[in-house]
Amino acid sequence: MKKLFLFIAIITFSLTGTAQELTWHTDMAKASELSIKEKKPLLLFFTGSDWCGWCIRLQKEVLKTAEFEKWAKENVILVELDFPRRTPQDEAIKAQNYQMQNMFQVRGYPTIWFANPEKTExxxxxxxxxxxxxxxxxxxxxxxxxxxKIVANK
Structure with missing residues (x-):
């Protein structure tokens, strides 16, 4: 019985230990550089993580699934632009997120924009x-x- 338990524990650990979590960037500059380097568009997730019911639902039903994880690793660089009400947030990130919200004219959450960064001269x-x-x-x-379909337009 102990051997069976040990075997199951080892298998479980090896499966979870090798699974890689998706990386959601919060720094637009770093994410943009990575996007250019990897030749993948940015997926900009405008969310209210601690209050927006539809955002939480999108996370649960899509963004935290194995299908999305596989697709995202192959196709995009992930960026979370969060507008929390209760969770403390660094002032620089807050300013960056509001700038992005204005740039893309986001009026509601969740909104996801796909974008290609380009470096000027x-x-x-x-x-x-x-x-x-x-x-x-x-x-x-x-x-x-x-x-x-959206990413194919890049």
Missing amino acids: EGKMNLKGIGSTGYVAGGPKVWLDGAS
Whole structure:
């Protein structure tokens, strides 16, 4: 019995130990550099993580699924632009997120924009939006079909 328990524990640990979590960036400059380097568009997730019911639902039904994880690793660089009400947030991140919200004219949450960063000759970073979406009912397959069509326009 002890051997069986040990065997199950080892298998469970090895499966969870090798699983890689998705990296959600919060620094636009770093994410943009990575996007250019890897030749993948940015997925900009505008969310109210601690108060927005639809944001939480999108996370649960799509963004935290194995299907999304596989798709995201192959297709995009993830950026979370959070607008929490109760969770403390660094002032620099808060300012950056409001700047991005204004740039993309986000009026509600969740909103997801796909964008390609471009470096100018002066060394500044510009973002070219290629499409947006939000919560889409139907689970990860339906959401990913729509996102894949947007990313194909890059």
